[in-house]
Structures are given as C-alpha cells and as structure tokens.
Amino acid sequence: MGTVVDAPAVVTEKEVVAENMLGDKKVTVVFVLGGPGSGKGTQCSNIVEHFGFTHLSAGDLLRAEIKSGSENGTMIENMIKEGKIVPSEVTIKLLQQAMIKNENDKFLIDGFPRNEENRAAFENVTKISPAFVLFFNCSEEEMERRLLGRNEGRVDDNIETIRKRFKVFVESSLPVIEYYDAKDKVKKIDAAKPIPEVFEDVKAIFAPYANT
Ligand SMILES: Nc1ncnc2c1ncn2[C@@H]1O[C@H](COP(=O)(O)OP(=O)(O)OP(=O)(O)O)[C@@H](O)[C@H]1O
Numbered sequence: 001m002g003t004v005v006d007a008p009a010v011v012t013e014k015e016v017v018a019e020n021m022l023g024d025k026k027v028t029v030v031f032v033l034g035g036p037g038s039g040k041g042t043q044c045s046n047i048v049e050h051f052g053f054t055h056l057s058a059g060d061l062l063r064a065e066i067k068s069g070s071e072n073g074t075m076i077e078n079m080i081k082e083g084k085i086v087p088s089e090v091t092i093k094l095l096q097q098a099m100i101k102n103e104n105d106k107f108l109i110d111g112f113p114r115n116e117e118n119r120a121a122f123e124n125v126t127k128i129s130p131a132f133v134l135f136f137n138c139s140e141e142e143m144e145r146r147l148l149g150r151n152e153g154r155v156d157d158n159i160e161t162i163r164k165r166f167k168v169f170v171e172s173s174l175p176v177i178e179y180y181d182a183k184d185k186v187k188k189i190d191a192a193k194p195i196p197e198v199f200e201d202v203k204a205i206f207a208p209y210a211n212t
C-alpha cells in the first residue's frame with residue numbers, strides 16, 4: 001500500500017476575507033463624526049466637490065428608508081423622533097448596499113458609528129476599518145443655534161429632541177471617538193468657526209487624497 005499524504009489545505013480566494021475589500025474593490029472609508037449640527041453634512045459636500053469622495057449620511061439613508069415605505073419605516077421614524085439610535089443591522093445594511101451600488105472607492109460615512117454597537121458590528125460585518133475619523137468639535141450652544149435655524153423640516157430639529165440627541169452624543173457617541181483616538185485615528189477640527197474657515201482645516205487633512 002502506498003504512503004497516504006494529507007492533502008494540503010486549499011484556501012480559495014473566497015475564503016480569505018481581506019481588510020477593506022468590498023466585493024473586488026479595495027475601499028477607503030473616512031468616518032465623519034461630531035455632535036448634531038456640528039456641520040458634518042455641510043463639510044462633506046465640500047469634500048465631495050474637491051476630493052472626489054462619495055458622501056453617505058447614515059441619517060439621510062434612514063430618512064430615505066422611511067420614505068420608501070419599508071417595513072422598518074415606522075420603527076426608524078419613532079427612533080429618529082426620540083433621538084435614539086436605530087439597531088445596527090438596519091443601518092449597516094443600508095450603508096453596505098449604498099457602497100456596493102456606487103462605483104467609487106472613496107467614501108465619507110457621515111454620522112456613523114454613533115455608538116459602540118454600531119462600531120463593533122460594522123467592523124465585524126464588513127471587515128472595513130476607517131482610514132481616519134474626522135471629528136467636528138463644537139459647543140452645544142452653537143450646535144443648538146444652528147439646528148434651530150436649519151429649516152429643513154426635520155422632525156428631530158425641535159428643542160426637545162435636540163436635547164435628547166445631545167445626551168445620546170455625549171453618552172454613546174463620544175466613547176466611539178475616544179476609542180479611535182486611542183488608536184491615533186482621530187483628526188479633530190474646530191467646527192465653531194465660519195464654514196469657509198472650517199473647510200480650510202478640512203482641506204489640509206484631505207490633501208493626501210487629492211487626485212487619487
Ligand atoms: N461652520 C458653520 N457656521 C455656521 N453655520 C453652519 C456651519 N456649518 C454648518 N452650518 C449650518 O448649521 C446647520 C447644520 O449643519 P449640518 O446639517 O451640516 O450639520 P450636521 O452635523 O450634519 O447635523 P446633523 O447631525 O443634525 O445631521 C445647517 O443649517 C448649516 O448650514
């Protein structure tokens with residue numbers, strides 16, 4: 001009888017889950033965080049225009065899901081009215097679908113991760129870690145003034161919900177920023193300055209991404 005040799009373990013390409021791969025494209029993800037009204041959406045529009053990123057706002061995706069008449073619509077609407085954080089699986093699915101649908105490989109993910117559950121679930125499900133976290137720092141007094149003047153008809157831009165959103169930001173979102181800060185991944189911006197001045201600081205951070 002001939003010698004029996006164990007067949008070498010064959011690792012197919014599909015079994016290897018490479019970091020930051022989305023299907024067959026390698027992606028760059030920047031998380032854009034900051035309190036409600038700190039100017040995340042405003043500056044993301046500028047970054048899109050100058051640096052060719054695609055902007056995905058978790059809040060916008062959730063609001064679109066409500067409008068689409070999805071089965072989760074009522075639950076999402078109630079959570080937003082209360083300033084609460086929607087379960088991660090719902091938001092991550094929307095973000096993943098939006099990234100897959102888009103041909104770009106550079107994404108600004110605005111308003112996510114909002115809590116520890118968001119952060120851990122996104123890393124586990126997607127195996128994507130952010131290149132860095134852009135953190136817009138602003139006082140509650142200034143953010144409150146901006147939100148009350150925004151006039152976009154958002155159901156959560158009223159003083160009662162704004163106070164709840166600030167509490168959630170301090171209790172659940174700041175710890176996520178601290179988590180990434182401990183990994184030296186946070187780039188903090190003074191977001192209390194006028195819009196063009198904030199963008200000057202943002203531009204300096206994104207300079208390495210020009211023409212990529
Ligand atoms: N630096 C700034 N100075 C003054 N007003 C600003 C500044 N940045 C944004 N704004 C205004 O403040 C309001 C809130 O801005 P924006 O929607 O960008 O905030 P956000 O961080 O995305 O808020 P949210 O978390 O509620 O979505 C808008 O009306 C915007 O025009």
Ligand SMILES: Nc1ccn([C@@H]2O[C@H](COP(=O)(O)O)[C@@H](O)[C@H]2O)c(=O)n1
Pocket residue numbers: 036057058059060062079080081083084085086087091110111112113114118156165
């Ligand atoms: N990761 C997230 C992001 C947002 N939400 C809910 O949407 C509301 C509005 O978010 P904005 O970023 O547009 O301010 C937010 O207050 C949450 O209710 C969420 O659940 N999870």
Ligand SMILES: [Mg+2]
Pocket residue numbers: 040041057059111
């Ligand atoms: Mg926004």
